[in-house]
Amino acid sequence: MKIIILLLIAIMSFASDTVHFQSKILEKIFTNISTSKELKIWSDDKKILNELKKDKILHTVDKMCDASLVIIKNKKNLSKECKPNFIFVLKYNLLNEIPKSFGAMFWKKGRPNIVIIEPRIDSQHITVSKDLEPYLEERVW
């Protein structure tokens, strides 16, 4: 439940630095999933990418094509030439628009939300820790 506590802290301190805490939540999510491939992270949101670069655990890359996991805020930034293994989105609706995306972290009415689509992580051989179980959804609504 550590991640939930962290989330609450993040919410309470949200106003002070949104990007910083959003990055912290992402870091927690990615450290609580395990995949068959090493996670090399890239994001089209430069602020988030820069924040993630400061993290000592996560491995970030500067090019989308070098990444195994991409964090997308805008669908247009998703290159057709690069084939990232995993896609994580920053808007709920992108879960519908990008069928390969396995989860989302987004702000709804000033509150942070996490959604991880269970059938998609199963198909992509992603396993999540117990801390992320409350955020698992069977489908995108």
Place this chain on the structure above:
Amino acid sequence: MVKKKEVFLFVVLLMLGGLMIYIYDYIKEAKIEMFDKIEKDKINQVVDIYNNIKRTTVKDENISTESDMFKFLSKKQNRISQEKKIATLLSPSIKYIYILIRDKRGRFRYLIDASKIDKANYYQKFDVDSPKYNLVYETKKPQIIRHKDGVENLCLTYLYPLTINGKVVAILTFDITNYLKKDIESLIKPLENFFIILMVFIVLLILMTVIQVIHYFVTRKKIFTDPLTKLFNRNYLQEIMPMLNLEHYSIAMLDLDRFKSVNDTYGHKAGDYVLSKSSEIFKHSIRETDILIRYGGEEFLLFIYNRDNADISMEICERIRKNISENLYTFDNSDINMSVSIGIHKKPYLEKNLTEAIKKADKMLYVAKSEGRNRVIAFEENIKEEEEKSYDINFVKEAILDDRVMCYYQPIYDFANSKIIKYEALVRIKDTNGDIIYPMSFLPNLKHTNIHYKLTQRILSLIFDKFKNNDKSVSINLSFLDLINKDIVDTIRDTLGDNIAFAKRITFEILESDEIENIELFKNKIKFLHDLGSKISVDDFGSGYSNFRTVLDIEADYLKIDGSLIKNIDKNDKDYKVVESIIHFAKVSNMSTIAEFVHSKDVYDKLKTLELDYMQGYYIAKPLAKIATEDDLFKD
């Protein structure tokens, strides 16, 4: 004491500060109350309107169970129509309004989202950040979630339970922004700022006052303390004067005897040492409740607390006198004997004010000095005020004008030959009632006044008239100040200048006085008297100190041994030895010796064992208006 002005200012500022804090606090409280009221009104308004919508929908759609509700809202068209109705509740204050349900897994989901912006999908998950959502289901009561530093300017989320058949089926949720709060705050802010500035200003003023008071206490010690003796000084007397309750104190004036001679003989450092040492002795001789002040020079003012014991003042002063006289001052290998004369006023509250009371004590000090020093004299309270007042300068002035100044004459006795060798002239004034007033009652007031010189002139003319045409000899008391007065010198010269036979019968008794500042001038004046043919006697010789060199320089004919050494000579061996030494000194210096204050047979007999030349005192004869003969002696 801290000045009343500062205390008043401090209290006013404190009250003003308190008032400002009260007003500021009141505004803050009023603001919070106002916000609460606005919030409450807004919530009630939204809930009321929503309940109307709900009632209409329930009635129109015939919804009676939870499943009826879900069935109704599962149709998109129905959801849109409900959202439209609920959206009418949106305003700048109500940013989001939506209905949440709790699914079987305990997750909250959007059932209806009537928000215009950031709209959620039907049945989309809502991650709750507070246990209060579940509390609504458990308690069936509305809950409020307050957001600190709210995201998107949200300050409050209101959770209102929607029930069907007494069971909570959903939560009407609306997020209230702080826009209105901010608007009101921005309106009130200048007023709050005004009071904050005012309070800061008042705090600064209070601080300045406090600093001033602290500064006062820090410098107070310096201002009120005499650096040499570490005693209070006259500034302190001025400070406490208005607060002093004279009914609780006796007043004593203390003066170190012959202090000036210590300065002249041993130097100012020795003088300072004596002052400092004497002050210590004073301090050790008094109590915590007494107040000792260095009044000036070698003069000290003592307030003796007598509330518990009315007779304590005499006891304390005697203790001081004894401690000073018993102490031996040693400076640069020289032993200095000191004594102190003390005048007391036991009931100063009977006087018009403190200054008058001090004057009375000072008068008693003068009496103590004139009676031979090293003694304590207390003011007699039974002396009538009228009498006291009459002994001022005007009293003497009128006495001179009315020819009421007179002289009494006390014989100086040659005991070896049983003969009166001369008489000491002593001034008296007959008051308007015919009573005889003694010099101690009027002379202190005349010091340094022109009347003093007029009185001396009158005395001289009285004596000269009395003795000019007989063969008797007479001693006349003169001070150094008299000797440097031109009128007095002229009177002496005019009378004695061309009558050497008469001049030879005149002895001038020079009072040892602190006013002798110019020794050379003093010697010149003595020479002038010698040149006329008159004799010189040194008065009050031998008490406390002896300026032998000056005595030798002026070639005095007589040494009159101080009464303080004589009066107890029959009991005090030390006094006897001192007198013996003085007599020896006088013999080898060709001076005759006179012992004054011979008041008893014992003293008289004791003195006869010494090689003394002459004696004078009440035992032999009191001063009389007439010129006594040998037959008048030893009568009382």
